[in-house]
Amino acid sequence: MRGALALLALLALAAALAPWIAPQNPYDLAQLQLIDSRLPPLAHTSADAIRWLGTDDQGRDMLSAILYGLRTSLVVGLASTVLAFAIGATAGLAAAWFGGWIDALAMRLADLQLSFPSILIALVFLAILGQGLDKIIAAIVLVQWATYARAARAAALVERSKEYVEAAVALAVPDSRILFRHLLPNCLPPLLVLAAVQMAAAITLEATLSFLGLGLPITEPSLGLLVANGFNYLLSGAYWISFFPGVALLLAVVAVNLAADRLRDALDPRARR
Amino acid sequence: MIAFGLRRLAQSMAVIVVMSLLVFAGVHAIGNPVDILINPQADQNEIARATTALGLDLPLAEQYWRFLKGTATGDLGNSFVYNVPAIGLILERMPATLELAAAAMLIALVFGIPLGLWAGVAPRSAAGRAISAGSILGFSLPTFWVGLLLILVFSVWLGWLPTAGRGPTTDLLGIPVSFLSADGLRHLLLPAANLALFNLSLVARLARSGAREALQQDYVRFARSKGLAEGRVVGVHVLRNVLVPVVAVTGVQFGSVIAFAVVTETIFAWPGMGKLLIDSINVLDRPVIVGYLCVVVALFVAINLAVDLLSAWLDPRVRVRAGM
Numbered sequence: 088m089r090g091a092l093a094l095l096a097l098l099a100l101a102a103a104l105a106p107w108i109a110p111q112n113p114y115d116l117a118q119l120q121l122i123d124s125r126l127p128p129l130a131h132t133s134a135d136a137i138r139w140l141g142t143d144d145q146g147r148d149m150l151s152a153i154l155y156g157l158r159t160s161l162v163v164g165l166a167s168t169v170l171a172f173a174i175g176a177t178a179g180l181a182a183a184w185f186g187g188w189i190d191a192l193a194m195r196l197a198d199l200q201l202s203f204p205s206i207l208i209a210l211v212f213l214a215i216l217g218q219g220l221d222k223i224i225a226a227i228v229l230v231q232w233a234t235y236a237r238a239a240r241a242a243a244l245v246e247r248s249k250e251y252v253e254a255a256v257a258l259a260v261p262d263s264r265i266l267f268r269h270l271l272p273n274c275l276p277p278l279l280v281l282a283a284v285q286m287a288a289a290i291t292l293e294a295t296l297s298f299l300g301l302g303l304p305i306t307e308p309s310l311g312l313l314v315a316n317g318f319n320y321l322l323s324g325a326y327w328i329s330f331f332p333g334v335a336l337l338l339a340v341v342a343v344n345l346a347a348d349r350l351r352d353a354l355d356p357r358a359r360r
Numbered sequence: 361m362i363a364f365g366l367r368r369l370a371q372s373m374a375v376i377v378v379m380s381l382l383v384f385a386g387v388h389a390i391g392n393p394v395d396i397l398i399n400p401q402a403d404q405n406e407i408a409r410a411t412t413a414l415g416l417d418l419p420l421a422e423q424y425w426r427f428l429k430g431t432a433t434g435d436l437g438n439s440f441v442y443n444v445p446a447i448g449l450i451l452e453r454m455p456a457t458l459e460l461a462a463a464a465m466l467i468a469l470v471f472g473i474p475l476g477l478w479a480g481v482a483p484r485s486a487a488g489r490a491i492s493a494g495s496i497l498g499f500s501l502p503t504f505w506v507g508l509l510l511i512l513v514f515s516v517w518l519g520w521l522p523t524a525g526r527g528p529t530t531d532l533l534g535i536p537v538s539f540l541s542a543d544g545l546r547h548l549l550l551p552a553a554n555l556a557l558f559n560l561s562l563v564a565r566l567a568r569s570g571a572r573e574a575l576q577q578d579y580v581r582f583a584r585s586k587g588l589a590e591g592r593v594v595g596v597h598v599l600r601n602v603l604v605p606v607v608a609v610t611g612v613q614f615g616s617v618i619a620f621a622v623v624t625e626t627i628f629a630w631p632g633m634g635k636l637l638i639d640s641i642n643v644l645d646r647p648v649i650v651g652y653l654c655v656v657v658a659l660f661v662a663i664n665l666a667v668d669l670l671s672a673w674l675d676p677r678v679r680v681r682a683g684m
Contacts, residue, residue, distance in 0.1 A: 199378060202664060204619035207656065214641045214649050215386050291502050295623060298504045299638055314505055318627075322523060326512050333505035341500045 091345030098339055102158040109151035110136065114306075121145065125325050141327040143313075144320060149327060152313055153335045159309040160339065163220070164290040167227035171289075172282050174228060175235025180266045180274070182236065183243035194240070197233035205230035205292060213301040223302045227289050238281050242274035276354040283347030287340045294336050310336040368668050372661045379657045383650060384427050431654055437647035441640070446651035450633050454655070455535045456526060457632030460624070461617045463548055464555035465610060472560045473599075473606065476567020480602075481594055483572065491564060498561030503620060507554040507627040514550060521550050524629035551628040555621060559613050563606055570602035577601075611667035615660045 101108065111118045126132065126142040128149075140149035182193040200208065209226040216222050246252060247270065255265050294311030296302035303309050308316070310332045317329025418426070430436060436446045479491035515523040528544055529536035538544030574580055575598060583597045584590075622634030629635065633652060640648040 199375065202375065203657075203660060204616040206616075206622065207619040210622065210637070210641075211386075211649070211653055214637075287500070294502055295504055299623065299626060301638075301641065311502075311504075314508065318508060321508060321512055322516060324516060326516075329505075329508055330512070333502065333508065336502055336505065337500065340502070341497075344496075344500055 091342055091349060094338065095342040095346050098157060098335075098342060099161060101154055102161045105151075105154040105158045109148075109154045111148050111151050113147045113151040113155055125320065125328070127325075128327050128331075140331045141325075143316065143328045149313075149331055152308070153310070153332050156308055156310040156313050156332060157335055157339065159303065159307055160290055160293060160311075160336065163224060163227070163293045163303075163309065164286050164343075167224045167231065167289045167293075168282055168286040170224065171228045171231035171285065172235055172278070175232035176239040176271065176274075176278060177266075178232065179236035179239025179241075180243050180270055183240045183247060184262065184266055184270065190240075193236055197236050200230065200233040201237075205288070206295060209292060209296055210299070210301065213296060218301065218304050220303060220307060223293055223296060226296070227292055230292070231285050231289065234285060235278060235281065238277055239274055242277055243270050246270050246273050280347060280351045280354060283343060283350050287343040287347065290336070290343065291340055310339075364672055365669055368665060368672075372665045375661055376657065380428060380431060380654075381424075383653055383657075384424050436651045436654065439640075439645050439648050441643055441645045441648075446645075446647040447655070449648060450636065450651050450655050453631060453633040453636050455537065456630060457618060457621050457625070457634060459537055460548070460551055460555060460621055460630060460632060461614065463552035464617055464621075465559065465614060467552055467556035468559035468563050469606070469610065471556075472563025473567050473602070475560075476564040477571050477594060477599065477602065479564065480568040480571025481575065481598075483568075492568065495561040495564045495568075498557050498564075501557065503554065503558060504623050504627060506557055507551075507624060510550050510554055511627070522547050526631055551624050551630050554627070555617060555624045558620070559610075559617065562609065562613065566605050566609060567602050570605055571598050574598045574601040608667070608671055611663065611670065615663045618656070618659065 106112070124142060124144050128141040130141065131137055132142070140153065142148055143152065178193045178197075182190040208230045212226045212229055213222060216225075252265065252269060255269050260269070293302055293309060294314070297309050297311030298315045300315065303312060305312065313332035314329045314336070317325070317327075317332065320328050438444060439446045439449055442449060475491050479488040479495075482488045483492070511523050514521045526538050526544070526547055528541050529538055538548045571594070580593060580597055583593050588597075618634075621630075621632060622637060624630065625632045625635040626638050633655070636648065637652045639645075640652070
């Protein structure tokens with residue numbers, strides 16, 4: 088289990104340091120040599136540099152492309168998780184605290200969203216709005232806020248009847264302060280575990296949408312787009328162009344999932360063995 | 361039961377109305393409907409003519425009414441690419457998607473239930489641990505990447521199975537299907553296995569936890585103390601307890617299998633509605649996109665309704681909980 092956290096830290100570090108540790112800048116066309124295209128893993132280029140994971144159809148070093156792709160994938164996963172968390176938790180807390188039509192509206196919207204699979208909603212949203220980093224983050228937020236809203240509402244309904252909340256009401260603390268300074272911290276543990284699980288889902292969803300050609304534009308390739316690009320060469324046997332980006336994606340998703348498990352054990356005393 | 365059914369039906373209708381409003385808003389408010397509904401290659405005169413013909417110069421409320429009438433009568437405009445009614449194009453591709461989804465669900469159940477039972481009965485054995493670990497991996501593996509690996513291993517390296525397409529189809533009651541011919545089956549196998557992976561893991565986990573729970577119950581202890589063979593205890597008494605959640609989840613997951621078929625169909629060039637959707641998005645064939653959305657929303661609402669009615673019929677507690 089500790090291995091999972093180490094793996095996650097390693098991946099995050101590699102993604103953050105990509106411009107400094109990658110053997111080449113994969114998107115600087117001046118550094119690409121067509122003569123070195125589709126080299127298998129461990130081959131040497133014409134300039135006698137080793138290509139650990141091979142090169143793609145334009146002579147791009149796959150290891151460098153994966154490090155840059157990992158960077159994009161993790162940034163999208165993190166940004167959409169933070170936004171969906173903020174929007175969903177606010178909606179859920181407000182629904183539980185105010186009740187009435189706010190509760191009904193938020194929960195019916197959540198029901199509506201959750202009755203359709205996430206990929207379908209994201210697909211249609213992107214089909215109407217087009218590609219882009221901001222749009223894919225918006226699409227992921229759109230399909231994930233409802234889960235946070237439900238979890239936050241359930242947790243807040245339990246908390247709101249407790250004495251510290253009654254005390255805050257008696258002191259005439261403003262609603263917004265009760266929501267974010269009193270209720271939110273006490274509802275946080277289950278929401279944090281959920282956020283970790285949802286981040287893994289966000290990374291997978293972004294990769295899937297990019298693979299389908301609906302996510303990020305070709306100028307900011309994420310791991311999903313690298314896999315899609317390699318698909319064209321798979322049938323001729325050049326497996327490495329899609330295989331290794333997929334492995335990197337799998338490692339990232341598994342590391343986040345295992346970290347979520349660990350977070351759950353740490354935050355829930357009953358689960359501790 | 362009738363009251364519950366009527367109430368559930370009313371909820372479904374409400375979902376359809378809300379979704380139609382959202383689709384309408386998506387087409388008419390977020391984007392420019394002239395861009396969305398009229399072929400971008402048309403010239404000024406054609407655009408003006410089409411604008412009047414489609415009623416885009418009418419007030420919004422009237423336009424929404426026309427949109428509802430069009431949807432209800434199955435008229436969503438012609439595809440820009442094929443120049444035939446979009447809805448007909450989608451319905452034509454639907455059997456391929458439903459066949460793929462049904463095959464995937466079948467694979468998930470046929471392999472998932474026995475594997476889950478095995479892992480539940482012998483959780484500490486090597487096989488039990490391997491099944492549990494495998495099911496976690498099945499959740500984490502991105503579907504599209506597994507599809508590529510299947511093609512790489514079984515088509516490119518081993519050369520056993522075809523990489524793309526549906527193969528020959530046979531008519532069954534007027535509907536073309538693949539599974540009746542050997543070559544069609546060979547084409548179906550890889551995409552169905554790819555699509556099944558996620559639900560196979562899910563079913564195995566459900567069956568595992570269901571079996572572990574059932575094994576603690578008194579009725580299983582009683583069955584054992586009666587001297588029943590272990591095979592009969594697990595295969596009859598435990599299995600029956602495991603099936604209830606599995607059936608419920610299978611129903612709900614069928615909808616998401618249809619949605620995820622978009623990915624699998626794209627990889628394996630399976631000629632279903634999911635591939636049609638992606639192709640239409642790539643060439644901005646918007647009537648087909650709107651049509652796909654309408655068909656899938658209707659399909660989903662129908663599936664959810666059927667699952668709810670079925671579970672209310674199987675389990676009276678659901679009706680009580682729903683306040684009926």
